[in-house]
Amino acid sequence: MKLLLSGNEAAARGAWEAGATFGSAYPGTPSTECMEAFAEYDDVYAEWAINEKVAYESAIGASVAGARVLTTMKHVGVNVAADPMFTSAYTGVNGGFVIFAADDPGMHSSQNCQDSRFYALASHIPCLEPSDSNEAYAYTKTAYALSERFDVPLMVRSSVRVSHTKCPVEVGDKVDYVAKTYQKDSMKWVMMPAGAKFRRARQIERITLLESFAEETELNLLESFGKSDANDIREYGFVCSGPVYQYIKDAIEEADLSANVLKLGMVYPLCKNKLQKIRKQSAKLFVIDEGSEYLSQMISSLGIAIDDTPKDIKAIGELSKRDIKYALDLPLDEGIQTPKDIIARPPALCAGCPHRLVYKELSRLHAIVTGDIGCYTLGSLPPLSCMDTCICMGASVSMMHGFNASGIKYDRPIVSVIGDSTFAHSGVSSLISMVYNGGSGTVCVLDNRTTAMTGHQGNPFNGKTLQNKTSRELDIEGLCKAIGVKHVLTVDPYDMNAVRNALKEETSFEGVSVIVFKRPCVLLEKIKSKPYFVGDCKGCGICLTLGCPAISKTEQGLASISADQCIGCGQCCQYCSFKAINRL
Amino acid sequence: MNNQATTVLLCGVGGQGTILAADILAGVCMAQGLDVKVSEIHGMAQRGGAVTTVVRFGQNVNSMACSIAEADFVYALETTEALRNISFLKPGGVLLVSDETIKTLPAAIGKDVMPKNPIERLNESGAIIIPAKQIAVDAGTEKASNIALLGALSVNLRFDENVWIEVLNKRIPQKYLDINLKAFNAGREAFRQIN
Numbered sequence: 001m002k003l004l005l006s007g008n009e010a011a012a013r014g015a016w017e018a019g020a021t022f023g024s025a026y027p028g029t030p031s032t033e034c035m036e037a038f039a040e041y042d043d044v045y046a047e048w049a050i051n052e053k054v055a056y057e058s059a060i061g062a063s064v065a066g067a068r069v070l071t072t073m074k075h076v077g078v079n080v081a082a083d084p085m086f087t088s089a090y091t092g093v094n095g096g097f098v099i100f101a102a103d104d105p106g107m108h109s110s111q112n113c114q115d116s117r118f119y120a121l122a123s124h125i126p127c128l129e130p131s132d133s134n135e136a137y138a139y140t141k142t143a144y145a146l147s148e149r150f151d152v153p154l155m156v157r158s159s160v161r162v163s164h165t166k167c168p169v170e171v172g173d174k175v176d177y178v179a180k181t182y183q184k185d186s187m188k189w190v191m192m193p194a195g196a197k198f199r200r201a202r203q204i205e206r207i208t209l210l211e212s213f214a215e216e217t218e219l220n221l222l223e224s225f226g227k228s229d230a231n232d233i234r235e236y237g238f239v240c241s242g243p244v245y246q247y248i249k250d251a252i253e254e255a256d257l258s259a260n261v262l263k264l265g266m267v268y269p270l271c272k273n274k275l276q277k278i279r280k281q282s283a284k285l286f287v288i289d290e291g292s293e294y295l296s297q298m299i300s301s302l303g304i305a306i307d308d309t310p311k312d313i314k315a316i317g318e319l320s321k322r323d324i325k326y327a328l329d330l331p332l333d334e335g336i337q338t339p340k341d342i343i344a345r346p347p348a349l350c351a352g353c354p355h356r357l358v359y360k361e362l363s364r365l366h367a368i369v370t371g372d373i374g375c376y377t378l379g380s381l382p383p384l385s386c387m388d389t390c391i392c393m394g395a396s397v398s399m400m401h402g403f404n405a406s407g408i409k410y411d412r413p414i415v416s417v418i419g420d421s422t423f424a425h426s427g428v429s430s431l432i433s434m435v436y437n438g439g440s441g442t443v444c445v446l447d448n449r450t451t452a453m454t455g456h457q458g459n460p461f462n463g464k465t466l467q468n469k470t471s472r473e474l475d476i477e478g479l480c481k482a483i484g485v486k487h488v489l490t491v492d493p494y495d496m497n498a499v500r501n502a503l504k505e506e507t508s509f510e511g512v513s514v515i516v517f518k519r520p521c522v523l524l525e526k527i528k529s530k531p532y533f534v535g536d537c538k539g540c541g542i543c544l545t546l547g548c549p550a551i552s553k554t555e556q557g558l559a560s561i562s563a564d565q566c567i568g569c570g571q572c573c574q575y576c577s578f579k580a581i582n583r584l
Numbered sequence: 585m586n587n588q589a590t591t592v593l594l595c596g597v598g599g600q601g602t603i604l605a606a607d608i609l610a611g612v613c614m615a616q617g618l619d620v621k622v623s624e625i626h627g628m629a630q631r632g633g634a635v636t637t638v639v640r641f642g643q644n645v646n647s648m649a650c651s652i653a654e655a656d657f658v659y660a661l662e663t664t665e666a667l668r669n670i671s672f673l674k675p676g677g678v679l680l681v682s683d684e685t686i687k688t689l690p691a692a693i694g695k696d697v698m699p700k701n702p703i704e705r706l707n708e709s710g711a712i713i714i715p716a717k718q719i720a721v722d723a724g725t726e727k728a729s730n731i732a733l734l735g736a737l738s739v740n741l742r743f744d745e746n747v748w749i750e751v752l753n754k755r756i757p758q759k760y761l762d763i764n765l766k767a768f769n770a771g772r773e774a775f776r777q778i779n
Binding site: 002004108109132160161164165166167168243246247249250253318320321322332333334335336337338339341342343344345346347348349350375378382383541544545547549551552553557 | 631689691
């Protein structure tokens with residue numbers, strides 16, 4: 001049976017067919033759909049954990065119990081999961097354990113483009129890298145067997161083009177996997193120094209075994225194209241992995257090159273002998289990698305000489321077939337030039353988004369705003385332009401604390417904004433630390449009742465689980481009070497005066513305060529009430545500063561509201577001093 | 585030599601339905617027993633940003649991305665996005681554009697200036713302009729613009745019309761099927777009349 005599957009869906013299928021019955025993850029583009037797809041299969045338990053570390057640890061627990069397990073995360077999620085990951089490479093596994101890590105080399109939806117393969121190297125966790133959905137399916141399925149054979153978690157490293165490209169995949173049936181049985185073994189599972197030293201030795205032995213496996217496995221594929229000379233040498237040799245393989249193959253076919261290609265399906269540890277072989281059989285050996293020096297550094301460290309491509313390949317972002325041809329100084333096709341006056345089309349907070357008015361009010365306060373990761377990061381864009389920093393999940397609260405605790409005084413309030421899911425992910429621990437240390441600042445929890453940016457997943461505050469089981473809504477106010485925050489209040493973010501007064505009040509004293517701005521995401525409940533329209537507009541332009549996609553400026557300089565786009569939230573009308581904005 | 589995959593680049597503004605159009609095209613390719621890759625980028629761009637999806641199909645498809653001057657077809661649901669992606673069109677390729685122009689948010693609030701005369705400029709580049717939005721409105725909802733333009737594209741691809749109809753039947757919710765079939769057929773007709 002052939003199914004049209006994205007790399008994420010294909011990996012989930014591979015896991016299910018291999019007999020995985022436990023999944024835990026925190027959503028993050030481009031990895032999210034993998035756990036969502038896994039959760040749809042029969043006889044599996046799948047959950048959203050509050051963050052990647054918790055997900056990873058839950059997965060280890062299920063593996064120790066004897067199940068085959070899947071945990072998925074985006075590349076920056078690997079940072080969060082790194083603590084248990086490194087030590088799980090000592091303990092090894094009971095049931096097979098697969099980490100599906102999806103990287104974003106072009107930063108389509110991420111704050112950086114770090115390479116998860118460096119984590120595989122650093123933690124000595126073997127890593128497979130598919131180049132399309134077919135391989136995402138097959139490699140994930142294989143990874144479970146390898147995980148048990150070598151007694152180690154396996155990483156399957158995807159990237160955005162694999163995760164988000166659909167292609168037909170010939171799928172199979174679920175295997176009859178018999179769950180393992182847990183047996184007490186403190187030298188394996190209790191990583192105190194005695195056990196850790198013992199397992200460290202096993203880990204080193206295991207790498208030697210895996211290196212031998214890398215030489216044998218067909219995951220590492222050496223192919224030849226075009227004619228060789230009398231000594232069996234081809235003009236070019238390419239070493240690559242992931243989607244880059246597809247681009248290289250196209251470039252070779254188009255330019256009819258004489259070339260060897262070593263496609264590394266296993267990117268850690270590497271197959272030294274195969275690399276030496278392609279070196280010998282190629283006049284020039286190029287290592288082509290996407291926005292990373294991982295492969296070139298690793299291959300150089302094996303003492304294998306790499307040649308420079310005739311032209312430098314860009315080190316930033318994703319590659320394409322054209323980049324390969326450019327690097328080889330091959331003729332490039334030229335199309336019509338992109339006109340110079342094409343302006344950017346940045347994404348924006350939706351019409352009716354409950355975050356909008358909060359940002360407008362923070363701007364009026366001239367607050368210094370430490371921000372966080374989610375839809376609401378769009379509040380940093382004009383015209384709201386209301387965010388000073390954004391680093392990583394949960395950083396808004398701790399950075400605000402640092403700003404205030406630095407001892408450097410600013411004559412402006414310091415405020416952090418964080419979404420409900422991000423608050424659960426790691427904002428809560430920052431808040432505990434801040435309260436404990438007697439910090440000061442106002443935390444604005446933009447509680448839109450969902451994990452919106454990644455596609456509306458459940459989280460503890462909305463009480464919706466991945467498999468739609470009944471849970472309870474965690475009470476943010478109650479939680480903050482229990483932590484020791486004395487000033488906690490919930491405010492309707494559609495109410496301008498309430499937002500203004502709350503912000504003014506809560507930023508007026510030294511100490512910690514939390515304001516929960518609670519309103520569901522407009523995409524979640526698809527609320528649409530009667531739209532507003534602009535009557536006798538004086539052209540002051542204040543409503544335009546809200547950056548609502550439903551409000552535009554006419555050629556006469558007046559405001560106009562699109563009845564199609566307006567959902568009738570009423571945020572804008574509160575700003576019109578002339579009462580010109582009214583409901584239809 | 586070239587494995588002769590056909591490349592279609594679909595572009596528009598988040599929410600216009602490029603991804604659904606791409607999925608339907610991919611469904612048709614699969615029904616014809618072809619290899620196909622559909623590459624989309626989502627995440628932040630969904631919130632009203634510029635969106636592109638690439639469909640490549642043939643006996644054997646390698647790359648999932650589209651390079652400059654590689655697209656046999658550019659399918660654009662919006663004129664500025666057509667101009668933004670025009671460099672991807674292969675010399676001799678077909679540029680199919682819906683005549684709709686959607687202002688960017690900064691332009692809508694007077695903080696940026698939209699490119700002037702997009703339709704004239706697209707015409708100069710040999711674009712085929714389809715009144716996809718009007719066709720969709722006539723069929724019952726402007727939301728079917730993506731399917732109207734897909735109808736126009738379908739005339740250019742040598743797949744049997746019935747296969748398109750079968751895939752539309754599968755992919756469009758029953759409630760909206762009639763409107764979309766009407767838009768699809770009107771899109772086909774519009775292309776035939778222009779050419």
